[in-house]
Amino acid sequence: MAKALIRMPTEAKRGEVLEVKTLISHPMETGYRRDSMGQAIPRHIVNRFVCTYNGQEVFRAELFPAIAANPFLSFFTVATETGEVLFQWTDDQGNIQTETVRITVV
């Protein structure tokens, strides 16, 4: 789909609270605008974001047309075990962007 930026610690102590920040490049076209010919521009937004930690869902968001272009999402989770944190954005055209970050828990 597009470019995504993720920032989270890649090493943490068990039980530590982790701050996760994500930013993805997306036009977030609302569906309410018209082009210069008067034709409606179809809605094209990221409508769903899911974050899983070793397969377990830790954060999910539904997005709506009022959200600005290039949505920035920030949330917290707890370091439980060494493994993979998976980020997945889905948009109106069915594009799915997936990113993974490996985290080592000591």
Add this chain to the structure above:
Amino acid sequence: MSARRGSSLLAITLLLLGMALSASGQGPQRGDEIRAQDRRSGYSFVSPQTQAMQDDDLANPGFLWVLEGQELWRTGAGAAGKSCADCHREAPASMKGVAARYPAFDARVGRVINLEQRINRCRLDQQQAPAFAYESRELLALTAYVGLQSRGMPVQVAIDGPARPFFEAGRAEFLLRQGQFNLSCAQCHEDHWRQQLRGLPISQGHGNAYPAYRLEWQTLGSLQRRLRNCNFAVRAEPYPYGAQEYVNLELFIAWRARGLPVETPGVRR
């Protein structure tokens, strides 16, 4: 009587002193009346929330373009199949300070060009590839990536020698009253920068954050796009993208912003 003569003598002396000062160019020149200690980046005129976006490289959407620019830097293009990195190697070393001294006079084309045009010269001459269009994602991405390498460095453009006539033309543009509102750049950004316009503070009109992510645009944009916005705002017809009038103006306002840190990619409202 003698007291009166004394005061008129003093008045004449002050008048002559004033004339001598202005003749020797000691006083501030029109277009450059903001003292160095009062010079403030547009950063100080935006809300704390917008400042926070700029301060955190992950919250700053401009870095999506930087990321793309970094990839383009290493990607071969054109008939020559060369990438920027083939000649310039690693941008953090080779491009350090470059954006701080642009626009600059280019001997090959015989005029002052801005950073976007400099990148496109490399496209045409070195890569033998078609120039990127103004405001295209690619040109903004490369400009932001090159600009980032000068972040924090003071803006310092050369205005002497061959650049001088372009600089003076830029100053004339800055002072030119334009549009239905008949306003010059100086009337807002020099005379009234401490005040408010439609509830928002008027900035000093510096370009040190560009290309910048403007919340109003929902995208990264060039300084020329911003200048065109100002033209629209005073109901003047904007020049086309890449017009020499804008490049000259970019040179003049860069000189006006001398010493301010490069903030590319900045975030503005």
